[in-house]
Amino acid sequence: MAKITDAVDPGNAGGSVLIPEIPTEPNRPLTFKCNKCGEVFTDREARRQHIFDQHPFKRPQLLVGSRMVKERGEVVASPFPPADWVIQQAERIVIDQQEVSSRQACRRLSEITSGFHEVTLTSADYSVTYHIEFDIPTEAQLATVERVFNTLIVNQPLESDRIAQFITVAKQEDGARYYLEGVSDFLYGVLAKDQRGGTSLGPDDYSAKYHAAREALRFLNRPLANLIKALVNFNDNAFNEAVALAPGGQVAIACQVMNGLRSGKHCSAPDTRIASDHSLPVDTLTAEIMRFCSLPLAEQQEQLPQLVHLASKRLTTDHDRVKIQALAMNTCWEAGDHEEATHWTKKLRHSPLFEALATRIIEDVENE
Structure with a gap:
């Protein structure tokens, strides 16, 4: 085969440079090898699926009280027994630069009451370090x-x-x-x-x-702390979480009403007024919503215009507004004012929380 020259100036000297012949090789099929077990696949997707099925990624995890521990900024301010500390997918455990077994780690973590501590969990695939501050009060x-x-x-x-x-x-x-x-x-x-x-x-x-x-x-886990957490969850419309923290009293009644409306069911008002059972200061709208849920139907009808007026205020949040609209819809329906109830369904027909009840009322009115 004739030599091929490439007239490329290699520098100030001028001239040409010979390009060497490139040996030719027969085409070989492209393959993809699993770096875990060595199995070979003919396409990339087959290898990816194989790794996903046969070699799932194992990331160590640390849990306390059935909750994931954050890697940074975690604060433990309440004591937990060894059984409440759970370590998953870890082949090696190091606490404050000392290697320990899983049982030793759980016992050690349950005994720490103060200071900053470092927990490193390592698996075959990954290593994660948790920075935990312990500040457990007496x-x-x-x-x-x-x-x-x-x-x-x-x-x-x-x-x-x-x-x-x-x-x-x-x-x-x-x-x-x-x-x-x-x-x-x-x-x-x-x-x-x-x-x-x-x-x-x-x-x-x-x-x-x-x-x-x-x-x-x-x-x-203190009554005051649990009530605050319940009220924050109620404010966020997380009614199940709220009632789990405050299983009795006015907060629980309001959560039960809202959960019923969310599931598409009408909620009957209590036969008699239920007084507040806590002295924790709360914001005006939360107080009014909880109080309204604790009133007999006749009083709910009487005070509904006042509650609805609060919903139109500039400071009313979307979370509170949708609760008020759902209560207005339910109260009107329970009082037999189906026309007014239908008016409220138009505001809630596409609500993620109360769409089921709004749709049910619309269907009931159409079938009358």
Whole structure:
């Protein structure tokens, strides 16, 4: 075969450079090899499916109290027995640079009460390190927060200065840090949502405060902490989670009503008025919605215009507005005012929460 020259200037010297002959090889079929077991496949998709089916990715996981532990920023502010700590998919466990067995790890984690600690879990495929702060208060520290709360907050006008005083006094008396933060964040959220009490927070800041409160209190099993978490969930229209935390009283009644409406069922009003059973300050709309759910039907009819008026307010959130609309629809239907009930169905016909009941009322009216 004749040599081929390429007239490419190699530099200042000029001239030409010979390109060497390229040996030819017969075409070979393209294959894809599994790097786990060596099995060979004729196409990439077949190998991907094989890996997905036969070699699933195993990522270690650490759970406490049936909840996933966050890798960073996790705070454990409540004691858990060894059985509540669960380690999954880990072949090697290291706590604070000391390798331990799974049983030893769970026992060790249940005994830590303070400080920052590092837990590294390693599997064949992955290694993950958890940075956990333990700040587990004593019973006396928890009781201090509740005592100061009862003294300074219960049955008192809720104002920013009073919340600041509550924080100052509880800190001076060595109250539980995260319990105090959760309670105060919730109280600040109430002021932000209502835009009252001398708050400097904007109306949109209430949600961040509520969620910070729920996060700070998430492992704390105390009546006050559980009630706050229930009210935050109720505010977010997470009714099942709310009623699990507050299984009795006015909060539970409101959740049961809302859950019934969400499942497409009409809810009958109670025969007699049910009084509030808690002294925790709540925002105006939540208080009105819960109170409305606790009224007999005649009183619900009488007070419905006032509730509906609140729904038209500028500060009313979408979560609260849809609850009020669902209550208005149900009350009108239960009172026999089907025309007005149908009016409310038009607002809820495409609601993810109350579409089922709205559709049912429309069908019932059409079939009359």
